[in-house]
Amino acid sequence: MHEASIALNLIEIVSEQCRKNGFNRIDSINVRIGRASGVRPDALIFAFEAIKNDSIAKDASLNIEQVPVSGLCKNCNNSFTVDEEYVLCCPVCKGGSFRITAGREMDIVDMDVS
Amino acid sequence: MKVKVVTKILEANERIALENRKLFDKAGIFAVNLMSAPGAGKTSLLEKTLSANSDLRIGVIEGDIAGSDDSERIERLGAPVVQINTGGACHLDANMINEVLDDLPLDELDIVFIENVGNLVCPAEFKVGEDMKIMLLGVTEGHDKPLKYPLMFQESSALILNKIDLLPYTDVDIDKVKKDSLSLNPGLRIFEVSCRTGQGISEWVKWLETQARKI
DSSP states (O other), rough: OOHHHHHHHHHHHHHHHHHHHHHEEEEEEEEEETTTTOOHHHHHHHHHHHGGGGGGGTOOEEEOOOOEEEEEEETOEEEEEOOOOOOOOOOOTTSSSSSEEEOEEEEEOOEOOO | OEEEEEETTHHHHHHHHHHHHHHHTTTOOOOEOOOOOOSSSSHHHHHHHHHOOOOEEEEEEESSOSSHHHHHHTTTTTTOEEEEOOOOOOOOOOHHHHHHGGGGGGGOSSSEEEESSOOOOGGGGGOOSSSEEEEEEEEOOOHHHHHHHHHHHHOOSEEEEEEEEGGGGGGGOHHHHHHHHHHHHOOOOOEOOTTOOOOTTTHHHHHHHHHHOOO
């Protein structure tokens, strides 16, 4: 259900940009969603499609780039990227002390307008 | 034509959360976003905390999809309380909190608990203006929860394992809960409590007093 709030926020932000800059139509919106953000891409697209019709984004497609979870190990100094949505230990040295550097994104990158 | 946007999707929520945070800071309040699954014991923990032997002046914002059962329980203990009904939404957001802040006597409080909608997923994603996120897990919910719902365990500063008195009647591996939670979030402070027997409550309240004094 939170994907609907996120889709609403997304549409508000791009609508505001269009109002400010005098664009009339959005063809596509490109976003980056981290694997650990808790947002499911298919649910976000479903929500976006369901609510876009009353907005300037009604003709727009939503393109989602998923960002994998990455981290930097404080033990062995290696940086790593994993397939899972979370990291329990450094995949290189198995140490438990690391900093997550990517994977929590929920950003709008750009859009194609006319 | 391609136009750069480069904006966080939840920017609007984060802006309002920051406003809330400033209002809490101005009043010297320690604001806690209290999260758990339905039935883990959030309101029971607040009742125990309010009844504890402490000078803390506590206000509560209750978030529920419907009904006012929780705020009535808090009201009976004489604490200032506001009920938010989200009307179906699965989490509280910053704007909902912003709209009710006027209804609490902020200048007379040390702590505001924002009791989120019972849900292990969405509440972890939306900042409401809190200083700290704290989560509860009823031990009967099972030892698989940290790895199934990692975000909330990662976002929280403290984990309260409630219903600890029921542990002997379950097959739950409490050491696994702790180990997985700490792997996800090495700085996590873990408490074992029972809101039914009162076990562990005084330790929790003492910690809370320390946190509130830091503000």
